Amino acid sequence: MNVLGRSLACLALVSAVSCSATSPAAASHPRPGPMPVGASWRGVYQGPYHIMLNIWAQGGRARGNWRALGDREGMFTGRVSGNLLQIDWSEHALSGGAAWSGTGYFIYSAGQSGKPDQIFGEWSMGHASATSSWWAVKRSGDPLGDENGQIDNDADQQYQDDSTGCDVGNCDNDTGL
Numbered sequence: 427m428n429v430l431g432r433s434l435a436c437l438a439l440v441s442a443v444s445c446s447a448t449s450p451a452a453a454s455h456p457r458p459g460p461m462p463v464g465a466s467w468r469g470v471y472q473g474p475y476h477i478m479l480n481i482w483a484q485g486g487r488a489r490g491n492w493r494a495l496g497d498r499e500g501m502f503t504g505r506v507s508g509n510l511l512q513i514d515w516s517e518h519a520l521s522g523g524a525a526w527s528g529t530g531y532f533i534y535s536a537g538q539s540g541k542p543d544q545i546f547g548e549w550s551m552g553h554a555s556a557t558s559s560w561w562a563v564k565r566s567g568d569p570l571g572d573e574n575g576q577i578d579n580d581a582d583q584q585y586q587d588d589s590t591g592c593d594v595g596n597c598d599n600d601t602g603l
Contacts, residue, residue: 456547458510462536465543467506470569473562480569481511488513490569497521502530509534515549528552530560537564 500517
């Protein structure tokens with residue numbers, strides 16, 4: 427099994443076993459809704475796949491970049507409509523060679539009972555109809571790195587070192603925010 431296959435299998439296992447998040451974005455064709463009061467797409471997010479996900483948004487457009495498990499990083503451009511962000515993404519291995527691209531979306535959801543805001547969604551490779559789910563919690567309002575796709579080599583270290591983060595499957599008990 428290649429690195430991507432192993433990473434995706436690990437992601438599926440971690441998501442299914444460790445974190446019991448239920449996605450309100452289960453539909454294959456999401457419809458936009460209102461953005462939660464006081465919420466903003468702009469920020470840093472973390473989930474079982476994304477060690478660090480930066481999102482910048484202005485008006486109806488958004489850009490972002492991420493670091494992912496398996497020494498990969500990616501970027502996206504997208505369209506914002508209320509609580510829906512539809513994206514075209516690309517990702518590559520930091521060691522060079524392997525690269526992937528596709529489409530996806532996130533739906534923004536306000537945190538409940540003192541928990542952080544979250545984004546849920548689905549992604550696919552290329553323009554395939556087969557999708558996989560993804561999600562992340564919002565960590566802060568200011569993205570790290572640079573909007574043009576560059577992530578400072580040490581910018582995600584605080585999230586890699588955070589033993590209460592989703593990267594270790596403790597998403598439901600994350601109270602250090």
